[in-house]
Structure formats: C-alpha cells, structure tokens
Amino acid sequence: MLTRSEVKKHSNRKSCWVIINNTVYDITDFVDSHPGGSGILLKYAGRDATEAFKPLHRADTLEKYLTADQNLGHVLIEDHDTSKNIESTSPTITSKKVKLSSTISIADFEYAASQNLPLSSFAFLKTGAEDEYAVNWNRNSWKVIRLRPRVLRPIDRIDISHTIFGNKFSAPFFICPAGGAKVANPGGDVCLTKAAGKHDILHWVCNNAGFNVEEMANARVPEQTTYWQIYAMADLAITEREVKHAISLGYKGFALTVDAIWAGKRERDVRAGLSETEVDGNDEEEDEDDDFSKGPSVKRPPVYPHFNWSAAVKWLQGLTDLPIAIKGIQCWEDAALCMHYGVHPWLSNHGGRQLDGAPSAADTLVSIRKNCPEVFDRCEVIVDGGITRGSDIVKAIAFGARAVGLGRGFLFSLVFGERGVSKAIRMLKHEIETTMALLGVSSLDQLNPSYVDASSLDYAFARAHL
Ligand SMILES: Cc1cc2nc3c(=O)[nH]c(=O)nc-3n(C[C@H](O)[C@H](O)[C@H](O)COP(=O)(O)O)c2cc1C
Numbered sequence: 001m002l003t004r005s006e007v008k009k010h011s012n013r014k015s016c017w018v019i020i021n022n023t024v025y026d027i028t029d030f031v032d033s034h035p036g037g038s039g040i041l042l043k044y045a046g047r048d049a050t051e052a053f054k055p056l057h058r059a060d061t062l063e064k065y066l067t068a069d070q071n072l073g074h075v076l077i078e079d080h081d082t083s084k085n086i087e088s089t090s091p092t093i094t095s096k097k098v099k100l101s102s103t104i105s106i107a108d109f110e111y112a113a114s115q116n117l118p119l120s121s122f123a124f125l126k127t128g129a130e131d132e133y134a135v136n137w138n139r140n141s142w143k144v145i146r147l148r149p150r151v152l153r154p155i156d157r158i159d160i161s162h163t164i165f166g167n168k169f170s171a172p173f174f175i176c177p178a179g180g181a182k183v184a185n186p187g188g189d190v191c192l193t194k195a196a197g198k199h200d201i202l203h204w205v206c207n208n209a210g211f212n213v214e215e216m217a218n219a220r221v222p223e224q225t226t227y228w229q230i231y232a233m234a235d236l237a238i239t240e241r242e243v244k245h246a247i248s249l250g251y252k253g254f255a256l257t258v259d260a261i262w263a264g265k266r267e268r269d270v271r272a273g274l275s276e277t278e279v280d281g282n283d284e285e286e287d288e289d290d291d292f293s294k295g296p297s298v299k300r301p302p303v304y305p306h307f308n309w310s311a312a313v314k315w316l317q318g319l320t321d322l323p324i325a326i327k328g329i330q331c332w333e334d335a336a337l338c339m340h341y342g343v344h345p346w347l348s349n350h351g352g353r354q355l356d357g358a359p360s361a362a363d364t365l366v367s368i369r370k371n372c373p374e375v376f377d378r379c380e381v382i383v384d385g386g387i388t389r390g391s392d393i394v395k396a397i398a399f400g401a402r403a404v405g406l407g408r409g410f411l412f413s414l415v416f417g418e419r420g421v422s423k424a425i426r427m428l429k430h431e432i433e434t435t436m437a438l439l440g441v442s443s444l445d446q447l448n449p450s451y452v453d454a455s456s457l458d459y460a461f462a463r464a465h466l
Pocket residue numbers: 124125126138176177178179180206207208229257327348349350351352384385386387405406407408409411
C-alpha cells in the first residue's frame with residue numbers, strides 16, 4: 001500500500017502518479033496522449049483526482065487506457081488523512097446558490113447553472129464554436145418568427161400529445177442526446193431518462209452518455225419509449241454491435257449524427273480548461289503550445305470519415321428496420337436527400353457547437369417549406385437548437401416540424417437532478433398550452449404555416465451580424 005505522501009512525490013511530467021477511487025495510477029507514459037490534453041493531468045499530478053475524474057469519464061475508462069502494471073495498488077488511509085484532505089474540484093454543485101424554487105423559465109435554469117456549477121463545467125455545457133454566432137442565432141431566430149393568432153375560436157381544453165415515429169408521447173418536445181450530462185449532475189443521463197419517463201416525453205439517448213446502454217435502458221419506467229443516437233465510430237463493427245444491442249434493449253428509433261465529423265473549435269470550453277491548468281512558467285514550451293486546438297472536455301472516439309449518403313443509409317438500414325433520423329441537416333437540399341433515401345431529416349447544427357456561421361434549424365425549416373415542401377409529407381422533420389420557450393416549439397410545429405428537441409435547456413435544469421428536469425418539462429408544457437390557447441388552436445394538428453410569419457428572418461440575421 002502506498003501513502004498519499006509517497007504519491008505526492010510523483011507530481012511532475014517525468015513521474016506522474018494520481019489517485020482515483022483510492023487506487024494509485026502511474027500515468028507518466030499516458031500524460032501526452034490524454035485526449036483532454038496533458039495540462040489537466042499535470043494539475044492533479046501527485047494528488048487525488050477522483051472528484052475531477054468521475055463526472056467526465058465512464059467507470060471503465062481506466063481499464064481502457066491504462067495497462068495493469070500502471071495500477072500501483074491502493075492508497076493507505078492514514079490517520080491524519082481524512083477525506084477533508086482530498087483536494088476536490090468537483091464539477092457538481094459545490095455551494096448551491098440558486099434554488100430550484102426560484103426558477104420559472106428555461107433561462108432561469110441557465111442562470112442557475114452558471115451560478116451553481118464550477119466555471120469549467122458551465123463552460124462545457126454552454127460553449128458554442130468560435131464566436132458563438134451560431135449559438136446566439138439559434139436562439140434568436142425563433143424569437144424573430146412571429147405568431148399570427150386567430151381570435152374568437154372556442155377553446156375548452158388543449159391537447160399537446162403527439163406522435164413521433166409512430167409512438168405517442170405527452171408532448172412534441174424531447175430531450176436531445178448530449179454527452180457529458182454528468183458534468184451538470186452525477187445522476188446525468190439516468191436522471192434525464194427518469195424525468196422523461198415520469199412525464200411521458202421522449203429521451204433521445206446519447207451513445208456517448210456517462211452510463212452504458214443497459215444502465216440507460218434500466219432507468220426507464222415500464223412502457224417508456226426511448227430512442228438511441230449514434231456516431232458511426234471509426235471501427236464500424238463497434239457501432240454495429242452497439243446498434244444491435246440497443247435494438248435488443250427495446251430502443252425504438254435511431255439517429256445518426258453527421259455534423260461532427262471534426263471537433264468544433266469551442267473556445268469558451270478551451271479557455272475555461274486553460275484557466276484551470278497550472279502554468280509552469282516554462283517559456284521554452286510556449287512555441288509548441290497548441291492548446292488553442294484542443295477538443296471538447298468530454299471526449300468521444302473518432303468517427304468513421306468515409307461515408308457518403310448512399311453508403312451511410314444503406315449501412316444503417318441494413319442493421320435495423322426501425323425509423324432512422326439523420327441528425328445535423330443544415331440545408332433543404334440535404335433534407336431532400338433524406339426524403340430520397342427514406343430517412344428523416346433532423347435539422348440541427350449541434351447546438352452551434354460545430355460550425356460557427358451555420359444556419360439555425362429555424363432557417364432550414366423555413367427554407368424547406370419554401371423550396372421542397374414535400375419533405376414534410378414524406379418525412380418526419382425533427383428540429384433542435386436554441387429552443388427556450390414553449391412558443392418556440394409551437395412555431396416549429398406550425399412550420400411542419402414533427403418533434404422539437406432541447407439540449408442545453410434540459411442540461412441546465414439537470415443541475416437540480418431529476419426534479420429540475422421534471423420542472424423544466426412541466427414549464428415547457430405549460431408554455432405550449434398557453435401559446436396554443438392564445439393562438440386559437442386546441443390541438444397540435446391544427447397548427448399550420450398560416451400561424452407563423454418568418455418574413456423578418458433574413459433581415460434580423462443581417463442586423464444581428466452587422
Ligand atoms: C453538452 C452537449 C453535449 C452534446 N453531445 C451530443 C452528442 O453526444 N451527440 C449528438 O448528436 N449531439 C450532441 N449535442 C447536441 C444536441 O443533441 C443538440 O443538437 C443541441 O444541444 C441542441 O441545441 P440546444 O442546446 O441549443 O438546445 C450536445 C449538445 C450539448 C450542449
């Protein structure tokens with residue numbers, strides 16, 4: 001057994017030991033190949049990294065990257081060595097400053113997350129690519145679309161239940177797949193599925209979740225329908241096994257994410273990570289410094305880069321007859337290709353985290369309506385990006401979207417665990433009902449493009465970016 005004082009002696013690049021879950025690892029040879037960069041590992045050199053490690057990695061990560069001889073055994077718990085001595089920079093709530101009871105909108109959840117989470121955790125969730133124009137436009141483009149209410153229409157009750165890929169849900173919105181949900185709360189993706197189950201909405205589960213596919217399936221309530229999102233991994237056989245496994249566990253729909261063939265340049269995330277990295281004052285290394293090109297804090301393996309349309313769709317359709325969405329459609333021409341290949345277009349720019357300057361889903365939705373409206377008859381069009389209000393959801397449905405996803409909105413609410421996510425769901429349902437009543441419709445199938453006016457969209461884009 002090793003003592004913490006012995007571990008402390010190995011606190012530099014030449015000899016780098018860390019403690020994770022009371023076990024000591026010699027990561028000297030791994031420091032430079034760490035997908036998250038060497039800086040964060042060196043920060044924990046000679047120390048206990050458990051609290052920093054847990055929210056960002058699956059339980060099996062250590063076995064995956066380290067060999068058995070890098071496991072140096074357990075650390076001795078010394079008398080003076082209580083857990084109080086362990087350095088903790090837990091990304092989960094440290095001192096809760098904003099209370100759940102003070103949130104009444106999705107924007108309030110974002111504020112709560114900004115106050116209650118450590119800077120780097122909030123930055124990972126919030127970040128967009130580069131100057132974050134795409135993130136901001138995602139949100140603003142829904143606001144620029146105006147509603148066209150009709151009056152003197154009797155409204156007794158409002159029905160917001162909706163069918164997505166043939167499965168009935170209590171509402172037309174859903175929880176988007178998002179890797180790194182544990183950054184917001186240790187319960188992460190499991191809390192998201194549980195809250196979705198409780199309120200009968202869809203959780204489109206992420207294959208980069210902080211839990212494995214069985215754990216995610218086990219989080220469901222009886223009869224709960226969930227869909228599965230995949231990246232096609234560089235080793236396609238791995239993804240094929242994963243899809244088959246997800247089918248056997250009862251997932252009822254799939255999405256292939258195609259807008260992330262390359263990691264976006266997410267500067268807010270990188271900056272927050274850099275500010276947490278100790279500077280060693282070694283100016284000689286400065287010229288070699290390429291931290292500006294670091295990928296996101298939560299890593300995933302590289303994707304298969306050789307697909308074209310027909311190969312990708314044929315491959316996935318060969319694995320399942322279940323409905324398939326192609327996630328990351330950003331122009332009407334690609335939506336038309338989805339229609340051609342018999343898959344569903346998911347209009348998304350990955351929450352503005354990939355390509356700054358990408359169109360918002362609202363832009364793409366409107367341009368499909370203008371250039372290729374038959375897509376809405378032959379496909380179920382999914383949208384996401386910048387949704388913060390029930391009225392945004394109603395606008396999307398009026399233009400012809402089938403289902404509307406929120407990523408960050410639910411991740412921010414997850415700061416309060418399952419209760420926060422439940423509250424966000426209830427808030428959005430209430431806002432949809434209010435919007436529909438004031439618009440003069442009592443069910444979602446009554447909505448159509450006559451209830452929305454997007455004529456200011458291009459003008460607003462130009463003004464916002466001048
Ligand atoms: C922290 C975070 C992680 C994400 N991870 C994934 C992912 O693993 N796979 C994926 O297809 N999309 C991922 N997305 C994108 C979301 O599925 C969704 O497209 C986006 O969040 C919608 O925009 P919004 O956050 O403005 O609602 C992620 C988004 C965020 C914010």
